[in-house]
Amino acid sequence: MEITQHTLSQKEAKFDASELFFSITSPDSTILSGNEVFFRISGYSREETIGRYHNVVRHSDMPRVFFKILWDYAGAGKPIAGYVKNRTKEGDYYWVFAALFPLKDRIVSIRIKPTGPLLTAAQELYPILLDAERRGGMEESGAMIAPILNTLGYQNYEEFMSDALLHELKGRQRLVSSEGMHVSDASLSPIRQRLAAVYRYTEDLMVxxxxxxxxxxxxxxxxxxxxxxxxxxxxxxxxxxxxxxxxxxxxxxxxxxxxxxxxxxxxxxxxxxxxxxxxxxxxxxxxxxxxxxxxxxxxxxxxxxxxxxxxxxxxxxxxxxxxxxxxxxxxxxxxxxxxxxxxxxxxxxxxxxxxxxxxxxxxxxxxxxxxxxxxxxxxxxxxxxxxxxxxxxxxxxxxxxxxxxxxxxxxxxxxxxxxxxxxxxxxxxxxxxxxxxxxxxxxxxxxxxxxxxxxxx
Structure with missing residues (x-):
């Protein structure tokens, strides 16, 4: 199925701070699955996305060197996280903080709405890297990352992403209510009763x-x-x-x-x-x-x-x-x-x-x-x-x-x-x-x- 890319707009897609979404890809970034929020925010149906490369939601404002770093880490079996500007099917944009976790034969990417102070740093950095790529390709933009991170007080990208993930999760805890879902097993079908048991275990795990x-x-x-x-x-x-x-x-x-x-x-x-x-x-x-x-x-x-x-x-x-x-x-x-x-x-x-x-x-x-x-x-x-x-x-x-x-x-x-x-x-x-x-x-x-x-x- 051919996917038509719409003209980019300046409109931000709705992505609430309380929401979470994930996508599961093969090591070559082919989308295998995702949850409901992923498909809703992207504007694409399951049929339009599963089997496609993940760059279907890539925004042109993102420097290519960032994705090279992202997939280099994931390809080496190392987790990585960072700020990403995505695009919807209609051409709107939405910012996410994405954490990629490689498994044996697939990669799980979990995204939350960024609210931390380091988002501003990323938004200021990416246009600079894009200009560098236009002049000298990814080699020039890649060479700029370490010095810029040093000016922000980070020795390397690993230190930056750890601090960013920490800030984002703390910000999420402040903004999102921790009240759990109340379910009555008696009113549920057998399979949903099992799901309710899984839910309670995940609540305990989070605690x-x-x-x-x-x-x-x-x-x-x-x-x-x-x-x-x-x-x-x-x-x-x-x-x-x-x-x-x-x-x-x-x-x-x-x-x-x-x-x-x-x-x-x-x-x-x-x-x-x-x-x-x-x-x-x-x-x-x-x-x-x-x-x-x-x-x-x-x-x-x-x-x-x-x-x-x-x-x-x-x-x-x-x-x-x-x-x-x-x-x-x-x-x-x-x-x-x-x-x-x-x-x-x-x-x-x-x-x-x-x-x-x-x-x-x-x-x-x-x-x-x-x-x-x-x-x-x-x-x-x-x-x-x-x-x-x-x-x-x-x-x-x-x-x-x-x-x-x-x-x-x-x-x-x-x-x-x-x-x-x-x-x-x-x-x-x-x-x-x-x-x-x-x-x-x-x-x-x-x-x-x-x-x-x-x-x-």
């Missing part, structure tokens, strides 16, 4: 993930604190190394008692080198932890969105005027529950990884604390020696006084990291303990869906 979602600020806070403190430690370590070199040079200028200061300078230099190497190792570990925390923020946000999408889809199926074919209902429910199950497992694995990474960071912080204590002993001995010497050692008094300041600064940052890390580990393990109950809920959901399939046969 479970809400408790995780409420902790996301904790993940974000630890991530920012550790990145900041790690940078400070590196800067202080460089100053200590420079100070140790200054002490070595000064020791050669001392005519009387220079041997003692030379030994102290050597000890400071050796300790400073060891500290510098250890802090470099800590910095690497912190960056690995930061990447995992960022992935965790996206994963928790994603599985919370997936759970709500499943819940919303069951609501649609409970409507009396639902016209979806039974085989499509089965397929969509299977896909959505598989999606939630797989990403719940990924979230659980990420938590365990983060727990181990935090242990490694804290272990190295403890080692650094011990080395700083030894450096403190050297500093105290140096001050005593400088005070008991002649005026020619004035420079050493200054050196060891500066060293005292740097040791105190390092100890302060260490203490903050150890405190934050210890508190986070305790909270993270409490969340990890909820994984078993979540798995029980997922198992119950799967069993209910199996029952529905058997009834339909």
């Amino acid at each position: 479970k993930y809400d408790s995780w979602f409420e902790k996301i600020d904790m993940f974000n806070h630890v991530k920012s604190v550790f990145e900041e403190k790690s940078l400070i430690l590196r800067q202080v370590a460089r100053e200590v190394v420079f100070l140790s070199l200054n002490a070595s040079v000064s020791s050669y200028k001392v005519e009387h008692g220079g041997e003692t200061f030379a030994i102290l300078a050597r000890d400071v230099r050796t300790n400073a080198k060891e500290n510098d190497e250890l802090i470099e190792k800590i910095d690497v570990l912190v960056h690995e932890l930061s990447d995992s925390l960022n992935a965790m923020i996206f994963s928790v946000s994603g599985v919370r969105l997936q759970s709500e999408m499943l819940n919303y889809f069951i609501r649609e199926l409970m409507c009396e005027n639902c016209k979806v074919e039974h085989h499509e209902i089965e397929s969509n429910m299977d896909t959505l529950i598989t999606l939630v199950s797989e990403y719940a497992h990924k979230t659980d694995s990420l938590q365990r990884l983060i727990d181990q990474q935090m242990r490694d960071v804290l272990k190295n912080l403890d080692q650094l604390e011990q080395q700083m204590m030894y450096l403190g002993y050297i500093q105290v001995y140096g001050i005593i020696e400088a005070a008991g010497s002649q005026n020619e050692t004035v420079s050493f008094e200054g050196i060891f006084s500066q060293l005292k300041t740097l040791i105190a600064k390092t100890s302060q940052e260490l203490e903050a990291m150890q405190k934050f890390g210890g508190n986070f580990s305790a909270e993270n393990r409490l969340l990890m303990g909820q994984s078993v109950s979540i798995q029980h809920l997922l198992d119950a959901l799967c069993n209910e869906i199996k029952s529905i399939k058997q009834m339909e046969r």
Whole structure:
């Protein structure tokens, strides 16, 4: 069937903040299915869209490089999210925040109405990328993305999309009522009674993930604190190394008692080198932890969105005027529950990884604390020696006084990291303990869906 593309208009299509929609595509973006909201907003019927490429709803205001990034991620089996301007069959437009979640043989794209502050950034960025594409193609527009994200305070696109998804879900929670659907099983047909049971399980699942979602600020806070403190430690370590070199040079200028200061300078230099190497190792570990925390923020946000999408889809199926074919209902429910199950497992694995990474960071912080204590002993001995010497050692008094300041600064940052890390580990393990109950809920959901399939046969 040939689809006629209408002239673009400046009219925005109706898409309410309370609505959710999804589409399921093959890896090459061929549309396999979707829910009622997807077809209604696009203006296309099921017959017009299923079997077509997803670019049937692509708006010409969208830069091509964005979709290249989108499908590159999805093709690599990595989830991705971002702001998209779509077009309807009649040529109207609508903005969505789309989250793509790859499965083995298909990709699920869930869309919500964007209300967060980062939408404005995307709306300002896309015309710039379009101009770049007109001049030098996707290579030129692609090269602009990282510098622009850096100016917004993001190291890369992964960090941006995690923050954007978090903002959008928080905004959705503020705008959309959490009141559930009340159903009386006695008034329902047998199959709708099963759907009602599935619905109640999805409600419980959302509550479970809400408790995780409420902790996301904790993940974000630890991530920012550790990145900041790690940078400070590196800067202080460089100053200590420079100070140790200054002490070595000064020791050669001392005519009387220079041997003692030379030994102290050597000890400071050796300790400073060891500290510098250890802090470099800590910095690497912190960056690995930061990447995992960022992935965790996206994963928790994603599985919370997936759970709500499943819940919303069951609501649609409970409507009396639902016209979806039974085989499509089965397929969509299977896909959505598989999606939630797989990403719940990924979230659980990420938590365990983060727990181990935090242990490694804290272990190295403890080692650094011990080395700083030894450096403190050297500093105290140096001050005593400088005070008991002649005026020619004035420079050493200054050196060891500066060293005292740097040791105190390092100890302060260490203490903050150890405190934050210890508190986070305790909270993270409490969340990890909820994984078993979540798995029980997922198992119950799967069993209910199996029952529905058997009834339909």
